[in-house]
Amino acid sequence: MKSLKFILAGAVTLLVILVVVSNTVEPGSPSSAKRSSAADDGKLRIGVLDSAPVYYRQGSSAKGFDYEMGLEVAKTVGIKPEFVPMDFADLFSALDKGDIDMIASQVSVTEERQKAYDFSHPYFVTxxxxxxxxxxxxxxxxxxxxxxxxxxxxxAQESILKAQFPKAEIVSRKNEPAALKAVAEGKADSFFYDAPFTDGLIKHAPIPMEERIVYPSDKAPIGFVFRKGDGLKDQANSALDDMIIDGTWLRIKTEYFREYPLSELFREQGVE
Structure with a gap:
């Protein structure tokens, strides 16, 4: 009987050791991507595009719409946030490797992306x-x-343009500066792009330009991105619902996008 107790005690001790070791894996190691939840180690690593209005530095302070939204979600669920700025092209690979736990960078929810990742409820629209x-x-x-x-x-602008403006002629360019150059050289009449980013681009345009038309696309919602099966998604959804009800979402939206008309997607949820 005593020997059985010793065996059971040893098994429990080994289990405790295994649990402690599994929860102290360094970020970015191969096993970190297999964590059942982003909150397993008490820290939420949030990948953000290092560009306004998503995330930027103002003096010694961090600013940005997606930064503020991610900060509020982390605060609500009680997890310490760590923001990891990077290029947009690196965000999904960083999430895959476990270097980050969540993406907050104006990512549109698409059918293709939903096959590989979990998305939160929408917190903005394109x-x-x-x-x-x-x-x-x-x-x-x-x-x-x-x-x-x-x-x-x-x-996505190409497919949107074809669907909504079939008689428009598409002038495709490899990047934003090249597209603006096409307008400046008279090879295009306008530049069609995501509105939150164009203000910064206009400052470096080759000729005086202005953002003439801005409108929301409810068919292109924006959500936080998680690895498949991460339980934090449900907590983020609950936090977002609370933020809409208590006015936090509207306060943040107004701070960064005061001039943007309120999308019907959020009017339906009671935002006025």
Whole structure:
């Protein structure tokens, strides 16, 4: 009987050791991507695009719409956040490897992405814009058909343009500066892109330009991204629901996107 007690005690001790070791794996190690929850080690590593309005530094302080949203979610669920700024192209591979636990970077929810990742409830929608020279006759959405529109190759703007403005001519360029250059050189009449990013791009445009038209696309919701099966997704959803009800979401949205019209997606949830 005593020997049986010793065997059981030894088994319990070994189990405790295994649990302690499994929860002290360093971030980025091969096994870190297999954690059942982003909160397993009491820290939430949030990957953010290192660019306004997602995440940027203002003096010694961090700012940004997605930064503020991620901060509130971490605070609500009681997990210490650690923001990891990087290029957008590196975010998903970092999530795959376990270097980060969540992406907060204006990521649109698409069918293709949902096959590989879990998304939270929407916390924003994609706002689209047409940027034009300051003397452009384009003033409303109805003016777009029949004009030449520059886009960045490989972005969702191409399919949106084809669906919503079938008579517009698509002028595809490899990146944002090249698209703006096409407008400046008269090879395109406007630049179609995600509105939150165009303000910064306009500052470096080759000719005076302005963001002429801005509108929300409820069919392109934006959510936090998690690895498949991460239990934190449900906690994030609960936190987002609370933020909408208590006005926190509207406060943050107003701080960064005061001029953007409120999407119907959020009006339906009671945001006024």
């Amino acid at each position: 706002y689209l814009s047409f940027t034009t020279p300051k003397d452009s006759p384009i003033k409303k959405l109805k003016d777009i058909n029949g004009t030449r529109v520059a886009i960045v190759a490989g972005t």
